[in-house]
Amino acid sequence: MTWQRPASVPVGQVWSRFKGRERDGQPAKMSNWERYIAQGVSLACFTETDGAPDELVAFNITLDLVDVFTLYGVDRYLTSSGLTVLPEHRGQNIGARLFEARKPLCAALGIQCTATVFTATASQVLASKCGYTQLAELSYSHMAARGVDLSGCATPTAKLMGTKFHFD
Incomplete structure (x- = not known):
C-alpha cells in the first residue's frame, strides 16, 4: 500500500518562515524538482514577493516510510x-532551518522521528549540529562491491543519522 499524506495536513502549508540575507544575482533554476515532491510533504525554501512564494532557493525531499x-x-x-x-x-543557515521544519511537519503527520542518509561532509556536520546522531555508517568501498559507485563523493562513507522528536 502506498503512503498518502493525510487529508488533515494541508498541501502548501508553511511550516517555518524566516528572513535570509539579501544576495546579488539570481538563484539557479532546478529542473524537475517538482516530481520529487509529489507526496506533498517535502520542505522548500522560497524567496517572497509581497508575501507570496517567488523563487525556489532550497529544498529537502522528504518521504514517509511504513x-x-x-x-x-x-x-x-x-x-x-x-x-x-x-x-x-x-x-x-537555510539547511538548519529545513531540519527544524521537520519537527512541525512530523507533528502534523503523527510521526515521532526522522532518519536520513547523508553523503556529504557538510550535511553530516550540519545534521550533527542540529541534534542528529549517527545510527549507521557504510563505506563507499563496501557499496562499490555491490554495484553502487559513489567514488565521486568527497567523503569515504555515508552516514545514517536520526533524531526522535518530543512533542508537548
Whole structure:
C-alpha cells in the first residue's frame, strides 16, 4: 500500500518562515524538482514577493516510510533524499532551518522521528549540529562491491543519522 499524506495536513502549508540575507544575482533554476515532491510533504525554501512564494532557493525531499524503525520504537519515520541549498543562498543557515521544519511537519503527520542518509561532509556536520546522531555508517568501498559507485563523493562513507522528536 502506498503512503498518502493525510487529508488533515494541508498541501502548501508553511511550516517555518524566516528572513535570509539579501544576495546579488539570481538563484539557479532546478529542473524537475517538482516530481520529487509529489507526496506533498517535502520542505522548500522560497524567496517572497509581497508575501507570496517567488523563487525556489532550497529544498529537502522528504518521504514517509511504513517500515519499522526499531531503534526509536516506532512503526513510521520521516526520511529524506537530497537536502540542497543553492550556492547563492548558502551561509544563511537555510539547511538548519529545513531540519527544524521537520519537527512541525512530523507533528502534523503523527510521526515521532526522522532518519536520513547523508553523503556529504557538510550535511553530516550540519545534521550533527542540529541534534542528529549517527545510527549507521557504510563505506563507499563496501557499496562499490555491490554495484553502487559513489567514488565521486568527497567523503569515504555515508552516514545514517536520526533524531526522535518530543512533542508537548
